[in-house]
Amino acid sequence: xxxxxxxxxxxxxxxxxxxxxxxxxxxxxxxxxxxxxxxxxxxxxxxxxxxxxxxxxxxxxxxxxxxxxxxxxxxxxxxxxxxxxxxxxxxxxxxxxxxxxxxxxxxxxxxxxxxxxxxxxxxxxxxxxxxxxxxxxxxxxxxxxxxxxxxxxxxxxxxxxxxxxxxxxxxxxxxxxxxxxxxxxxxxxxxxxxxxxxxxxxxxxxxxxxxxxxxxxxxxxxxxxxxxxxxxxxxxxxxxxxxxxxxxxxxxxxxxxxxxxxxxxxxxxxxxxxxxxxxxxxxxxxxxxxxxxxxxxxxxxxxxxxxxxxxxxxxxxxxxxxxxxxxxxxxxxxxxxxxxxxxxxxxxxxxxxxxxxxxxxxxxxxxxxxxxxxxxxxxxxxxxxxxxxxxxxxxxxxxxxxxxxxxxxxxxxxxxxxxxxxxxxxxxxxxxxxxxxxxxxxxxxxxxxxxxxxxxxxxxxxxxxxxxxxxxxxxxxxxxxxxxxxxxxxxxxxxxxxxxxxxxxxxxxxxxxxxxxxxxxxxxxxxxxxxxxxxxxxxxxxxxxxxxxxxxxxxxxxxxxxxxxxxxxxxxxxxxxxxxxxxxxxxxxxxxxxxxxxxxxxxxxxxxxxxxxxxxxxxxxxxxxxxxxxxxxxxxxxxxxxxxxxxxxxxxxxxxxxxxxxxxxxxxxxxxxxxxxxxxxxxxxxxxxxxxxxxxxxxxxxxxxxxxxxxxxxxxxxxxxxxxxxxxxxxxxxxxxxxxxxxxxxxxxxxxxxxxxxxxxxxxxxxxxxxxxxxxxxxxxxxxxxxxxxxxxxxxxxxxxxxxxxxxxxxxxxxxxxxxxxxxxxxxxxxxxxxxxxxxxxxxxxxxxxxxxxxxxxxxxxxxxxxxxxxxxxxxxxxxxxx
Amino acid sequence: xxxxxxxxxxxxxxxxxxxxxxxxxxxxxxxxxxxxxxxxxxxxxxxxxxxxxxxxxxxxxxxxxxxxxxxxxxxxxxxxxxxxxxxxxxxxxxxxxxxxxxxxxxxx
Numbered sequence: 005x006x007x008x009x010x011x012x013x014x015x016x017x018x019x020x021x022x023x024x025x026x027x028x029x030x031x032x033x034x035x036x037x038x039x040x041x042x043x044x045x046x047x048x049x050x051x052x053x054x055x056x057x058x059x060x061x062x063x064x065x066x067x068x069x070x071x072x073x074x075x076x077x078x079x080x081x082x083x084x085x086x087x088x089x090x091x092x093x094x095x096x097x098x099x100x101x102x103x104x105x106x107x108x109x110x111x112x113x114x115x116x117x118x119x120x121x122x123x124x125x126x127x128x129x130x131x132x133x134x135x136x137x138x139x140x141x142x143x144x145x146x147x148x149x150x151x152x153x154x155x156x157x158x159x160x161x162x163x164x165x166x167x168x169x170x171x172x173x174x175x176x177x178x179x180x181x182x183x184x185x186x187x188x189x190x191x192x193x194x195x196x197x198x199x200x201x202x203x204x205x206x207x208x209x210x211x212x213x214x215x216x217x218x219x220x221x222x223x224x225x226x227x228x229x230x231x232x233x234x235x236x237x238x239x240x241x242x243x244x245x246x247x248x249x250x251x252x253x254x255x256x257x258x259x260x261x262x263x264x265x266x267x268x269x270x271x272x273x274x275x276x277x278x279x280x281x282x283x284x285x286x287x288x289x290x291x292x293x294x295x296x297x298x299x300x301x302x303x304x305x306x307x308x309x310x311x312x313x314x315x316x317x318x319x320x321x322x323x324x325x326x327x328x329x330x331x332x333x334x335x336x337x338x339x340x341x342x343x344x345x346x347x348x349x350x351x352x353x354x355x356x357x358x359x360x361x362x363x364x365x366x367x368x369x370x371x372x373x374x375x376x377x378x379x380x381x382x383x384x385x386x387x388x389x390x391x392x393x394x395x396x397x398x399x400x401x402x403x404x405x406x407x408x409x410x411x412x413x414x415x416x417x418x419x420x421x422x423x424x425x426x427x428x429x430x431x432x433x434x435x436x437x438x439x440x441x442x443x444x445x446x447x448x449x450x451x452x453x454x455x456x457x458x459x460x461x462x463x464x465x466x467x468x469x470x471x472x473x474x475x476x477x478x479x480x481x482x483x484x485x486x487x488x489x490x491x492x493x494x495x496x497x498x499x500x501x502x503x504x505x506x507x508x509x510x511x512x513x514x515x516x517x518x519x520x521x522x523x524x525x526x527x528x529x530x531x532x533x534x535x536x537x538x539x540x541x542x543x544x545x546x547x548x549x550x551x552x553x554x555x556x557x558x559x560x561x562x563x564x565x566x567x568x569x570x571x572x573x574x575x576x577x578x579x580x581x582x583x584x585x586x587x588x589x590x591x592x593x594x595x596x597x598x599x600x601x602x603x604x605x606x607x608x609x610x611x612x613x614x615x616x617x618x619x620x621x622x623x624x625x626x627x628x629x630x631x632x633x634x635x636x637x638x639x640x641x642x643x644x645x646x647x648x649x650x651x652x653x654x655x656x657x658x659x660x661x662x663x664x665x666x667x668x669x670x671x672x673x674x675x676x677x678x679x680x681x682x683x684x685x686x687x688x689x690x691x692x693x694x695x696x697x698x699x700x701x702x703x704x705x706x707x708x709x710x711x712x713x714x715x716x717x718x719x720x721x722x723x724x725x726x727x728x729x730x731x732x733x734x735x736x737x738x739x740x741x742x743x744x745x746x747x748x749x750x751x752x753x754x755x756x757x758x759x760x761x762x763x764x765x766x767x768x769x770x771x772x773x774x775x776x777x778x779x780x781x782x783x784x785x786x787x788x789x790x791x792x793x794x795x796x797x798x799x800x801x802x803x804x805x806x807x808x809x810x811x812x813x814x815x816x817x818x819x820x821x822x823x824x825x826x827x828x829x830x831x832x833x834x835x836x837x838x839x840x841x842x843x844x845x846x847x848x849x850x851x852x853x854x855x856x857x858x859x860x861x862x863x864x865x866x867x868x869x870x871x872x873x874x875x876x877x878x879x880x881x882x883x884x885x886x887x
Numbered sequence: 888x889x890x891x892x893x894x895x896x897x898x899x900x901x902x903x904x905x906x907x908x909x910x911x912x913x914x915x916x917x918x919x920x921x922x923x924x925x926x927x928x929x930x931x932x933x934x935x936x937x938x939x940x941x942x943x944x945x946x947x948x949x950x951x952x953x954x955x956x957x958x959x960x961x962x963x964x965x966x967x968x969x970x971x972x973x974x975x976x977x978x979x980x981x982x983x984x985x986x987x988x989x990x991x992x993x994x995x
Contacts, residue, residue, distance in 0.1 A: 023962075024936075026960065026962075027913065027936070027961070027962045028933075028936065030912070030914070030959055030960060030961040030962070031912075031913050031914045031917075031932065031936075031961075033959065034912075034914045034955070034957075034959065034961070035914060035932070037957065056931075056932045057932045057933045058931055058932065058933035058934065059933070060933065062933075063933035063934065063936060063937065066936075066937040067936045067937050067940050069937070070937045070940040070941045070944065071940050071944065
């Protein structure tokens with residue numbers, strides 16, 4: 005007893021106890037008074053009262069036990085009763101649980117991804133103090149894609165008063181040799197104080213020291229994974245030298261297995277200081293116009309995000325005045341939490357999906373509410389009986405709610421199982437398109453969410469039937485028998501279906517828009533032919549190839565072209581579909597401006613034959629050739645968009661421009677003659693507009709590394725991989741080949757995010773249609789079953805079967821029209837949330853709306869037709885005899 | 888079984904007392920049972936309270952705090968409609984029990 009009591013009295017222990025105490029004392033006091041009145045001495049009276057009463061502590065405990073235990077017992081009794089009731093109607097129970105499992109399961113699975121991506125704190129110390137810093141042009145406040153230059157970064161780091169640390173980082177990669185086979189290692193070049201800024205310790209060894217940013221320092225931290233795979237967890241690794249792309253680096257520490265930085269690069273194996281960017285002849289740390297750095301900072305204690313933003317913006321504005329040539333388009337700084345910077349654009353997609361899946365659950369709840377309302381009719385007598393036996397309204401509502409909650413608990417349990425079974429499929433669909441999504445798994449938040457959403461669902465679908473049922477009019481019910489059903493309940497059920505149709509329509513419209521957009525992306529012309537292309541990447545380290553790159557690549561591509569089944573092959577530095585791009589400005593003598601005002605365009609380096617390999621049409625002039633070398637006249641090829649934007653209506657062939665790309669220090673940018681114009685290419689599958697592009701011959705910029713290899717073959721591209729690897733190894737056995745992918749695979753990865761949103765919304769929309777159809781079918785069947793007698797009388801009085809059929813269909817038509825009308829309105833109001841996820845279609849697409857409405861109307865009428873035909877085939881004699 | 892019957896008997900006494908007197912506190916119930924039974928039945932005073940609270944949870948009786956004639960605060964109990972029904976049943980089954988027991992005792 006006392007155990008129950010402790011559980012139940014957790015909240016109200018003291019109050020209950022005081023009451024019981026008061027009641028028992030009153031009894032004893034009254035007995036004492038009476039005893040004294042009977043002539044006992046006060047002492048005697050007290051003792052007698054105590055003896056008569058018994059052990060007061062024990063009794064108090066027993067009374068409290070009765071109070072608490074009975075509360076629990078009542079609930080337990082309600083639950084058992086609910087289970088019995090549900091077991092008596094297995095058809096209803098199974099339908100409801102399956103419906104709920106689908107709805108809750110989809111929600112839990114989606115939420116587990118949202119949880120992993122958006123809610124879990126970053127795995128660093130006090131992550132809420134970490135900020136992401138982006139330079140801004142206040143004319144484009146939404147552009148978060150800008151990067152810092154080193155000189156700007158250094159000024160911001162030393163000049164600010166609000167940050168404890170500001171750490172620059174950018175990615176890089178190395179070829180590690182001398183330990184087994186050469187391997188390609190992803191790396192990050194960071195400021196020395198990365199670890200103190202994040203509040204992370206190495207697992208072995210130490211972090212960087214401030215003086216290790218000085219040029220000539222070669223120290224690295226390695227990842228646990230790299231330590232494991234390449235050094236077999238050698239405890240003596242610290243202090244050892246390793247060869248990275250031809251340079252010796254000293255390992256100073258090993259990071260713990262859970263360490264990831266940045267979060268978007270889980271494969272990083274090496275971190276080294278920005279001394280790596282200060283190599284002799286490398287001007288990247290001194291050029292203020294070279295923007296390629298990201299920055300993460302830690303706020304000083306007590307400093308707000310806004311204060312830091314203000315502080316850094318002031319410095320930026322100052323730099324703009326000080327260096328107008330390079331900084332005129334950067335006038336402020338934007339500070340966000342590191343987490344929101346990481347989540348970035350995926351927030352919209354995730355929120356849309358989460359919203360959609362919540363709507364699915366809402367529709368499912370509508371269905372179950374409808375089923376419950378139908379069941380209430382059968383249970384009216386039972387409820388009336390219990391009311392007659394003295395059960396209060398509250399008691400009945402409680403019982404019915406407990407039933408709903410038992411249902412939703414069962415549905416929630418089944419839904420969780422479903423969700424955990426489906427999460428791998430979901431993660432596969434998402435792929436690498438959302439950072440941290442792969443971490444999705446069960447945690448406390450997800451369980452809390454599952455319990456919460458199940459209870460909310462149970463209350464939503466339980467409360468309306470419970471309240472209507474408790475309002476059952478006892479007298480009229482007993483007088484008229486079981487055939488009465490409150491008209492308001494009919495109205496409620498129709499309203500529920502109307503709402504379901506409307507919500508389903510919004511979902512289906514959203515899915516339709518995403519599908520339209522995705523088809524647009526798939527169909528869109530890339531500007532090249534992505535079929536039968538194999539791509540791969542390897543590095544040509546400066547240590548050995550600084551000056552011989554053009555020769556090496558020329559020989560290499562000759563050998564590739566000689567491989568069987570190869571039609572053509574070429575190299576390209578920034579390849580389409582790799583979410584990589586570079587933008588440089590150029591000088592145009594016909595439109596002279598100051599340095600900061602110069603126009604910019606995308607740039608990439610290519611070898612001869614690139615256009616033929618990609619099947620990019622050559623519109624004017626010539627392709628680059630092997631005769632374009634360091635010593636020959638400097639040339640450039642531009643695309644159509646470039647010609648149109650910068651030289652509208654002119655012939656660009658023969659014009660000279662000077663792109664800001666030089667071959668090393670002391671060798672300034674060259675004037676280049678435009679020798680060809682090619683068709684425009686989409687750099688990314690989700691690019692909204694074509695950007696002007698400049699193609700520079702890699703043979704004339706020998707110090708730029710590295711080229712992707714693009715091979716066009718007549719066979720399955722992957723069949724070429726072994727030959728290609730062998731070929732590279734035969735030329736330099738220290739170069740590992742990485743990123744072997746077909747162009748189709750790259751496009752597939754680029755489309756992963758739009759595809760994931762589309763597939764999920766498509767599935768949810770299908771689910772919502774199915775649920776709504778089942779719901780409508782149920783309501784129509786029910787309403788006809790209830791009116792069998794009425795229809796029978798009508799038919800006996802001469803109503804035609806067709807007439808009955810059309811009357812029932814008309815009823816369904818009214819529901820559908822109302823639902824579709826509201827749904828279309830709601831869609832028009834809400835789909836603008838999708839705007840940023842749509843390509844090639846607006847958020848209000850009349851075609852999609854019409855198609856979706858038609859689907860809703862047709863499926864709805866089919867769902868209504870079956871019960872309508874059953875109504876039309878009612879035998880009047882039987883209908884009148886029944887009941 | 889025996890325990891249930893005894894408990895049932897206590898419940899019956901309490902319900903009947905409340906039916907006869909209307910509203911009464913625990914001490915009053917003890918005195919009433921004692922007086923009405925000509926001192927034959929003496930309820931163990933403390934053990935009355937767990938029973939009262941259980942019956943209240945079952946909805947047979949309601950309670951409220953009020954002042955006694957001597958201006959003392961006490962918890963008063965009174966019968967609910969459900970309790971009245973319960974009393975009828977309990978009376979019936981008790982009579983049957985008594986009849987049965989008596990018949991057995993008289994069987995020669």
